[in-house]
Each structure stands twice: as C-alpha cells, then as structure tokens.
Amino acid sequence: GESVGLHLPTLSVQEGDNSIINCAYSNSASDYFIWYKQESGKGPQFIIDIRSNMDKRQGQRVTVLLNKTVKHLSLQIAATQPGDSAVYFCAESYNDYKLSFGAGTTVTVRA
C-alpha cells in the first residue's frame, strides 16, 4: 500500500493497493472528527467519524485512526478502487457545532 507520513496535497495510488491519507488537526480540545470525500461538482460526502474517546474506528473498506497526543488523524482505504478518486477532507469539531476543515488531499487511482 501507499502511505503518507505528513499531509500532502496529492496522493497517487495503484488500483487494488491500500492507501493512507493523513491529517493534522489544530485544536487540542476538538472532540469529534469526520472524514469527507468530495467528487467534482458534488458536496462533501460523509465517510466515517470518530470521537475523541476512541483511537480507531472501522467502516466498510475504511479505517480512521486518531492520535490525540500528536493531533493526527488518518484515513486508511483498503483495496483502492477507481471510484475512490476524489478530494478527501478531514474535519474537526469542538463542542458539537461548526466543522473546521483541513486543506484536503486529492487521491488519484491509477489503473
């Protein structure tokens, strides 16, 4: 699989490989985190969320890891498919209202 230790704006992944998208969040008080996928011409689409009392959560082909010590969030996508090509955003929330979004990572899946 391919992984990125630091946040990079783009990630190119071979179809079928696993991919890891990283995000550093800013507010140590944030207690809720969400990953979104945004395709061209569409709004952000909810992928998976995690609360600050957890460090890992799994969904269908996706896993989110939270490291509060270093304020780091990652999204792992298993067996990346062409339909996974999109911009991925992490978002953080404190006290349950507004979302603060990261800069986004553009994922391109190579056939």
Next chain:
Amino acid sequence: DSGVTQTPKHLITATGQRVTLRCSPRSGDLSVYWYQQSLDQGLQFLIQYYNGEERAKGNILERFSAQQFPDLHSELNLSSLELGDSALYFCASSAQGAYQPQHFGDGTRLSIL
C-alpha cells in the same frame, strides 16, 4: 444522495447585486449549517441555525445573512456582491443529538461578473 437539497445549482450575477440561496435539510434534521468553499480559503463555516434560531456564527460577512423558517428550510442572503464572493456555497444538516455528522448538499456555485 445526502438528502440535503440546494437551489439553484448555479448563479451568475454582477457586482453590487443581491442573491438568495436556498437549502432544504434532510427530513427530521433540525440543524442547518452554511459553508463557503473557495480555492484560496478552503471550506469555511459561515453560520448555524437550530430549529429556527441562530446558534453559532463563523466567518460570515455583514453583507451576508441567513434565516431558518418554520418548515426548517434555510436561506442564505448575499448582498452588495463583490468579485471575491465568487465561490461554492454549501448547506449541511445534522440530526438532533451530540456527535451527529453533518451531511452536505451539492452546493450553489456563485459567479460574480
């Protein structure tokens, strides 16, 4: 389909004009949020309404205002438009209760000529 509906999809207007963007939240959602997405600023929170009342404000200009109606749909009003207001405007809604994800509509693309 997120269940959040935004109209219109595209708006083209001139500087100095006023426009209204409309949002219908998912059925049952009481909270509505407005965000602006531009190339240089990314996704920025503007304002939140809960069951008709303003709950939180973010980086919203004084020229912009919003409201949520009794049927829970929301409108974002942008006035005295400037070139820099060209952006995508998204509405999101969330269910009642803590730690509920926000679900986004497909946005309104506003172009100021």
